[in-house]
Amino acid sequence: MNPRRRARPTLPAVGLAAGFLALAVGLSGCGWQGETSEEPPSAGEAAPGSATPGSAPADTPAPHAALTEALESELGKLADSDSLPDGEAVGAAFTAAGFTPGTVEVSADTTPTGLEVDSIQAAAVQDGDCIFGEVRDGSAYVTVLPVLSDGGCFVGN
Structure with missing residues (x-):
């Protein structure tokens, strides 16, 4: 008798393997969206009809451009003088920005x-919109995000 006997796959194991194969083949097409006639944009070029992140189309000014610029300036001054100011100073920078x-x-x-x-x-x-400002490690950041469903900008405040 040969101690190295080859095991035969059982019927449940074959069925399970076939099921996994069918699932894998089925899921492999989930992300497919069909063929397109457009070529992807080259490096540094935006796709047609889209704007690069953080920019607005050239003919349409950002709705809060003046206010966000003023806030960036005020928070920048604050960050230059104190790498981590207190909340009161950041609130005062918002007021100074308008x-x-x-x-x-x-x-x-x-x-x-x-x-x-x-x-x-x-x-x-x-x-x-919610206009956010942040001072972190001596740098200032400003971004515009949607208002939360409760009408505020911070969760839990």
């Missing part, structure tokens, strides 16, 4: 356990 005092939501200066935070963020609703 936001109405009392409408600015500011993140906490410390964590619930009393540790220093990595960045201070603030946001205010302006014409149906």
Whole structure:
């Protein structure tokens, strides 16, 4: 008798393998969207009908361009003088940029356990959008995002 006897696949194992193969073949086409006649854009070129991230079409000014520019300037000055300012200073930068005092939501200066935070963020609703500003590691960042369903910009505030 040969101790190295070849095992025969059982009927359930063959059925299971066939099922996995059918599933793999079926799922392999899930992302297919058909053929297109357009060629993909070359490097540095946007696809037709789309704008590059962070830019608006040349003939349409960004709806909050002046306000975001002013905020970037004020937060930039703040970041230059203090790499991690407190929430009060960030709120004051929003007011200096033209936001109405009392409408600015500011993140906490410390964590619930009393540790220093990595960045201070603030946001205010302006014409149906949230304009966010952040100071982190001596740099200022500004972005525009949609308003949350509760009408605010921060979750949980």
